Amino acid sequence: MSGTTRDLTEASSTVDTSSFGDRRHLLTVSDLERPEIEQLLELTDTFVEVSNRAIPKVPALRGRTVVTLFFEDSTRTRLSFETAAKRLSADTMSFAVSSSSVNKGESVRDTIETIEAMGIDAVVVRHKSSGVPAQIAGWTNAAVINAGDGWHQHPTQALLDAYTLRSHLGSLDGVRISIVGDVKHSRVARSDIEVFTKLGAEVTLVAPPTLLPPSTAPWDVRVSHDFDSVVGSTDVCYLLRMQRERMTEALVPTLREYTAHYGLTSARADRLPDGALIMHPGPMNRGVEIAGEVADRPNAVITEQVANGVAVRMAVLFLVLGPGRASGAKNEISSNGAG
Amino acid sequence: MAERERRMTRPYGGVFVARTQVMDAADIHRALRRMAHEVIEHNHGHEEIVLVGLQTGGVEMAHALATVIEEIEELEEGEPGVPVGTLDVALYRDDIGIRPVLPEEVTDIPVDLDGRVVVLVDDVLFTGRTIRAALDAVCDYGRPRAVQLAVMVDRGHRELPIRPDYVGKNLPTRRNELVDVTMSGVQLGELQKQ
Numbered sequence: 298m299s300g301t302t303r304d305l306t307e308a309s310s311t312v313d314t315s316s317f318g319d320r321r322h323l324l325t326v327s328d329l330e331r332p333e334i335e336q337l338l339e340l341t342d343t344f345v346e347v348s349n350r351a352i353p354k355v356p357a358l359r360g361r362t363v364v365t366l367f368f369e370d371s372t373r374t375r376l377s378f379e380t381a382a383k384r385l386s387a388d389t390m391s392f393a394v395s396s397s398s399v400n401k402g403e404s405v406r407d408t409i410e411t412i413e414a415m416g417i418d419a420v421v422v423r424h425k426s427s428g429v430p431a432q433i434a435g436w437t438n439a440a441v442i443n444a445g446d447g448w449h450q451h452p453t454q455a456l457l458d459a460y461t462l463r464s465h466l467g468s469l470d471g472v473r474i475s476i477v478g479d480v481k482h483s484r485v486a487r488s489d490i491e492v493f494t495k496l497g498a499e500v501t502l503v504a505p506p507t508l509l510p511p512s513t514a515p516w517d518v519r520v521s522h523d524f525d526s527v528v529g530s531t532d533v534c535y536l537l538r539m540q541r542e543r544m545t546e547a548l549v550p551t552l553r554e555y556t557a558h559y560g561l562t563s564a565r566a567d568r569l570p571d572g573a574l575i576m577h578p579g580p581m582n583r584g585v586e587i588a589g590e591v592a593d594r595p596n597a598v599i600t601e602q603v604a605n606g607v608a609v610r611m612a613v614l615f616l617v618l619g620p621g622r623a624s625g626a627k628n629e630i631s632s633n634g635a636g
Numbered sequence: 637m638a639e640r641e642r643r644m645t646r647p648y649g650g651v652f653v654a655r656t657q658v659m660d661a662a663d664i665h666r667a668l669r670r671m672a673h674e675v676i677e678h679n680h681g682h683e684e685i686v687l688v689g690l691q692t693g694g695v696e697m698a699h700a701l702a703t704v705i706e707e708i709e710e711l712e713e714g715e716p717g718v719p720v721g722t723l724d725v726a727l728y729r730d731d732i733g734i735r736p737v738l739p740e741e742v743t744d745i746p747v748d749l750d751g752r753v754v755v756l757v758d759d760v761l762f763t764g765r766t767i768r769a770a771l772d773a774v775c776d777y778g779r780p781r782a783v784q785l786a787v788m789v790d791r792g793h794r795e796l797p798i799r800p801d802y803v804g805k806n807l808p809t810r811r812n813e814l815v816d817v818t819m820s821g822v823q824l825g826e827l828q829k830q
Contacts, residue, residue, distance in 0.1 A: 343724065343739040352776050355727035385727075619732050 322434045322441040323613055325450045326491045334492060337612050338460050344611040347384060348604075358387040361418040361618050365391045366408075367444070368399070368424040373579055373603060374444050374453075378421045381610035387618070390417070405429065406436055413437050418618055422446070440617040448482055454578055455488035457609040459496060461602050462533060465574060470497035475527050477503040477559060478537030478586050481510050481548075485578045486537055490516050503527055504559065507548040524558065528565050535576045536561055536586045552585050559586070566591040574598050652816055654823040658807060661820045664788065667804035668697075671786055672704040674802050675755060682709050682718050684753045684781070690770055691724040691741045693759030696819055697788055698722070701757055721745040723756075728769035749778030755802075759817035761787040764798035788817050 326334075347355055363382040365375050375391065382389045392412065394400070399408060409420070419440040422430040427449035434441040445451040462469055474493055480486045480502050493500050500518045502509065513520055521527050528534070539555065549555040556562070561575065566588070569575075575587075575597040583589040592599060659667070676682055682705050689698030702718040711717055726732075726739040756770050767785060774783060788804035793811055809815060809824065816823045 340739065342742050343727070346742045346744075347727070350776065351778075355776070356772065357727040357732055615727075619737065 321617060322430075322443075323452050323617060324431050324434060324441065324443045326452045326455050326488050326495075327450075329452075329492075329495075331495050334456070334459065334495060337456060337609075337616065338463055340612045340616070341460050341605070341608050344381075344384075344608040344615070345605070347611070348608050354384050354386060356386045357615055358382070358385040358618055361387040362416060363387045363389050363419045363421065363614065363618075364412055364417050364439075365389065365421045365444075366412070366423070367392065368394050368405075368422075368429070369445070371423055371444070373606070374423065375421075377603070377606045378442075378444060378453075378610050378614075380607050381614055384607070385611055385614060387418075387614065390415075405433065409433055409436050413439060419614060442613060442617065445484055447484065449484050449487065451484040451488050451578075453606070453610055453613055454485050455492040456613070457602060457606040458489055458535070458576060458578070459492050460605050460609050461576065461598055462493075462498075462574070463496075464605070465598065466532070468497070469493060472498045472532045473501070473530060474498045474533040474535060475501045475503050475524075475531040476535045476537065477524060477561070479508045479540055480504050480537065481508050482540045483537050489535065490518060494518065498533075501527055501531070505549060505555075524565065528568050529570065531569065531573060533574045533576060534561060534566075534569060538578065538580065539582055539585050556585055561587045561591050563588050563590055566594065569596075572596065576602060579603065651828050652814060652825055653828050654816065654825040656824045657821060658789075658815075658824050659805060659822040664804070664819060664821060667788065668700055668704050669708075671802040671804060672701055672708055675701070675784075675786065676705060676708060678784070678801070679753055682706075684751075685755055686719045686721060686747055686749060686752050686780075687755050687757055688721045688723050688745070688770075688774065690756060690758045690766060691722055691726075691739075691743075693817060694757045695722050695741075697759055697786075697817075698757035700819060701755075701786065719747045721747070723770055723773055725766055725769035725773050728772045730765060730769070743773070745777050749774065749780045751779070751781050753782045753784065754780040755784045755786055757786045759788050760815050761785070761790045761798075761800055761803075762793055764794045764796040767798050768796050789815055789822055791815050 347353055365378055367375055379389045379391065417439050419442060420433065420437065421442045421444045422433055423444040424430065424446050427447035430441050430443040430446050443450055443452055459469065462472065466472055476486050476489060490500055494517045502513065502518050502520045503524050505522060509520065539552065566575070573596060575591065575594065577587060577592070577599045579599065581587055581592055583592060591597065675685065679685055687698045687702050689695035698720050702720045706717050722741065722744050724739045724741050724743050726737050729737050731737060754774055756767065758766065761767070771783060774780060784801040786802035787800045789807050790800055790803045791807050791809040805822070807815065812826070814825055814827050816825065
């Protein structure tokens with residue numbers, strides 16, 4: 298056997314970090330390609346297993362510091378990120394605008410530079426304006442993770458939705474997904490559409506014209522204004538929250554009329570094909586976009602989405618902080634995707 | 637396990653060029669048989685034992701060892717066999733951040749480890765750092781009565797005070813050499829960069 302060769306590249310294909318390995322930030326799903334998304338979802342399996350243990354904690358990110366910097370209200374996303382960081386043994390600091398110097402007029406940039414001076418490895422940012430996380434990425438050496446910016450993006454939500462679907466359906470190829478409701482103001486919808494279509498799903502947007510963006514041309518989606526014609530032929534019904542806080546103009550006559558046409562009522566839910574999944578990013582307005590009873594049905598995977606959120610965020614934190622980067626070598630690493 | 641680290645070290649891949657065949661399939665099987673006898677002798681039977689294969693090289697080895705132990709102990713159909721678990725220690729490594737480390741497979745420990753004897757199984761024992769990580773990981777799953785270590789090849793160059801309890805073959809190596817272990821044999825060679 299002397300002198301024979303064996304190619305080890307094949308054996309190592311499952312651990313190839315080259316796709317995600319150089320990524321410093323997670324700012325938008327637009328620059329994630331299908332193999333990267335699939336790698337992340339595969340990695341999430343490991344963290345689901347960690348979360349199910351008696352002691353759900355591993356020392357992977359010991360000594361790293363993760364800051365949650367939320368300029369906008371949130372309970373589940375912030376708690377989810379903090380839980381994820383703690384399960385990886387990272388230290389967490391949280392920053393709430395209401396009790397911070399931002400109220401004294403400190404700028405975002407000064408805030409970031411102040412926090413960074415304390416020594417941090419990752420910042421999880423939510424802001425009401427689109428693009429703030431990308432801007433922050435240019436100001437700091439820490440890894441920046443977008444936890445929602447304006448109407449723009451909410452990458453980890455889309456990834457956890459894709460993971461939830463994958464765990465039920467195996468693959469998203471050819472799966473018919475209806476995204477129903479306020480697409481216009483929804484960063485969740487923008488991120489979901491991109492991730493779902495990249496993974497091969499057929500996405501239909503269902504909304505009144507006033508709740509759709511001016512153009513849906515950049516996306517490979519169908520658009521319908523008639524929920525009843527779609528509901529019988531959908532494998533996944535993804536409901537969006539009516540974002541009353543972002544609605545400054547009268548886009549629907551009344552919430553009751555919206556519910557009558559675009560809410561997932563009990564009658565509509567009965568018409569869904571067998572095994573169709575019902576999803577919602579939360580927080581739900583029961584009785585508006587989804588009937589209270591429907592949200593508690595066995596095929597509603599809404600709480601599962603939340604549970605998977607922790608594991609997906611562990612995978613994201615591990616990928617941006619973990620493999621192949623020494624904390625001392627921060628400055629050598631170019632800010633890939635920081636645009 | 638050292639081999640796994642190398643495969644994951646940048647630049648990825650490379651071609652393993654075998655120089656010497658050290659063991660063939662029959663040698664591997666004979667070594668497994670002897671190790672199985674030693675495991676049973678040392679533990680006065682198989683009842684308390686849980687085999688845990690380290691991802692990825694140790695998994696096949698652990699299953700093979702369990703099969704041999706069950707043969708030797710002449711277990712009947714339906715009798716509980718020797719449980720085999722798998723462990724991915726990537727999240728416990730001390731070199732996360734120094735070199736690329738990603739979990740390869742999901743850890744699967746099928747039984748409660750409290751009070752049992754865990755035999756960690758791996759293909760190659762090199763620096764001992766993987767085993768150090770595995771000890772940490774095992775302790776997160778329970779409190780075994782004892783933890784033992786079985787490896788097919790001990791190639792030396794330890795960096796930690798760790799020693800194996802059951803060894804297929806002691807193989808003196810140079811640090812830059814590569815040991816490739818499969819069920820069909822053991823080869824010594826080098827990794828050639830592409």
